[in-house]
Amino acid sequence: MLSRVADNLYWMARFMERAENLARLLQASNELLLDGATFGSRSFNDYWDPVLTATAMEDQFRTLYPSGTVADVGYFMTLHEGNPDSITMCLRLARENARTVRDQISDEMWTELNDLYLFITAPDTLSYFQRSPQSIYDRIINGSLLFHGITDATMARTEGWQFIQLGKHLERADKTSRFLDIRVHSAQSGHSLDSIQWASILRSASAFGTYRQEVGGEPVAEGVIDLLVFSTVFPRSIRYCVQCIDINLHAISGSSPGTYSNAAERLAGRLLATLNFGGSSEVLDRGLQEYMDDIQQVLNNIGQCIFETYVLLPQDAQSVTFVPSTEPQQLRWKELQAQQQQQQ
């Protein structure tokens, strides 16, 4: 597959997943704010600053809104076109990427993504947002879930599909780690986390229901960390996502599980091993923030290595491999399938 196309598919999935996670974060945060009683006299800054910090949008926000209010944050993170990381801009980028590779994705995938984009850019969206932000977030979350579901149900498991999964899982793992970060920032401002805030983190990752089933009781640090970082069954846990990344990378390169053929595979394998043999007590001993920072760093590096291995266009032709033009596409397909079956 064309390097540029692989890159477009990867970013299409990343931006879609990013929009969904932002929507869920804002939805959970709005709900938390409604439980305002528990905050007592805490100021706006105590509440929203961690959200802006963890999503790395703080500076941008302060520039645009020197004296920001709650409503400003919501608009800024959701619809503002001057904020390159707003949900609207994520969806625009997801769609731009999809538009350049329309021949590679199914019609149904395109239509759903395009619908979502037309929805968020429609002229009446602002007034709708002011009346009912939560329903905007619902629509975005559902749209993204639908998009991923359609992808699963309509797209052949080719190399392109693997790149989409890579983008999705890398973004998902990164966002889950940042949700944990957010309340760490809150805690640093002198308040310990209570169960309501842990519950909000779980909601941001769509994990509250699973927590009750798998862990049970009031949300507490150990339980939340075990679920969101180390669970092997919850699809948004960091370990689960890294496991998928590991599988996707091997499916693309064709190297055997447990070995590596490029830097991305090596980093992913090592991170997976750390998570396979880690646990919440280790995280709390070391400090949640530090632990999450490390994970985010490795995830970034994996992304960079994927780019260097598969996308970065070789400028001098001597250093590249030539694909024999007689290589039957069909054969590669079968190999991929066989690997997938082995891994599942």
Added chain:
Amino acid sequence: MFAGNGEVRAHYQLLRERLDTMSKEELDQKIRSLETLFLRQGITFTVYGDQRGTERVFPFDPIPRIIPADEWQTIEDGLVQRITALNLFLYDVYHEQKILKDKVIPEEVILSAAHYRPEFRDTDVPRDIYIHICGTDLIRDRDGSYLVLEDNGRCPSGVSYVLENRMAMKRVFPHLFDSAGVRSVDSYAADLLGTLQYIAPHAKPDPVCVLLTPGHYNSAYFEHSFLARQMGIEIVEGRDLIVVGGHVYMRTTRGLQQVDVIYRRLDDDFLDPKVFRKDSMLGVPGLVSAVQAGNVALANAIGTGVADDKVTYAYVEKMIKYYLDQDPILKQVPTYLAWDEKDRGYILEHLPELVVKAANESGGYGMLIGPRASKAEIETFRGLILANPRNYIAQPVVYFSRHPTLTDGTVEGRHIDLRPFVLSGERTHILPGGLTRVALKKGSIVVNSSQGGGSKDTWVLHQS
């Protein structure tokens, strides 16, 4: 749709009856669902000169244009004859130039054409075919005969609308098709792919074909990705290709893969910054040398623009006679050439009655419609013609037939033309129908999408 006496022509009778059974509300609702369908699927073109890169839906009129089988047969025969002559002409002007030596066409007309590429003289192209994909614009005259308005032998666009219009019509107005006997347009992508494979260098089996696009900001990007998807080939941008050792490769996740045939939707000027425009970021450095070495084939070939130059157009009837010794089946519009002194005199005296066109413009730009032009506009063109006579031609105002078209809930006549698509490979394929463009503005004869035109589904009927 109507004969001269106001009666519904026989092949429209069934459509008329079915349209009559629909209420205005029902029709309105169906139109809206069509527009939503196009918007949702992103069947749009980009409007240039708009900073946000606004995408618009190409306006679509749901009343189909119908062409009976015998009428279509004449068009088809005429188009096959015409493309055959044009390809022989291109071979000739890029080899012996017999037609110029025999003074059938004045040498200076061809050698001065903006799109003539003298550096490609004596370069062979696979199978001696130059124009593989042609979009020939036709109009229907007062007496019902079809005239050729122009040949688009460089990168004609619009075929995706033909296919999407049909798909949309089937979905929204299925009952109109029932037993109407409409010929399918489904085979286009397969025929196009077959044409591309046929011109592979050295008749290589299973050649790798790609579609080269200027990128997703191009107004026709939807069409490029649509066709690539339909054919199951890669759509590439210039930066995806690299020339190594005289061969063209695409950069893939597994390394470089050789490319054999390029369906390019990029004008000659932008193909290769080493040879043509130096500032082109869209092309592939070294591509032209790979073509000249015979290692990769282009569709259409480089230099076909000399055949769709509007001055060359004036000589196509003579070409048909010269190469094929046949009379042209499709007539064309009488054309006055400003470079010819006698014609120029006539043009300058009759500007208010004539349509003046620049020889190398398309999309309805660079054109003067005498009867509608102001005095100042006429004088501007007089100056332009005198300054550069080679670049202008003039034609009498031609009659564009009108077709019932839905406008704000009522049906009115609007001017239409027809662009059939011709594929020349192992044999010549002509897509039954083509793109019927309609000038949606009352009285207008400009059908280009960039200037307020829309389109209709075109039905060619089976022989009954």
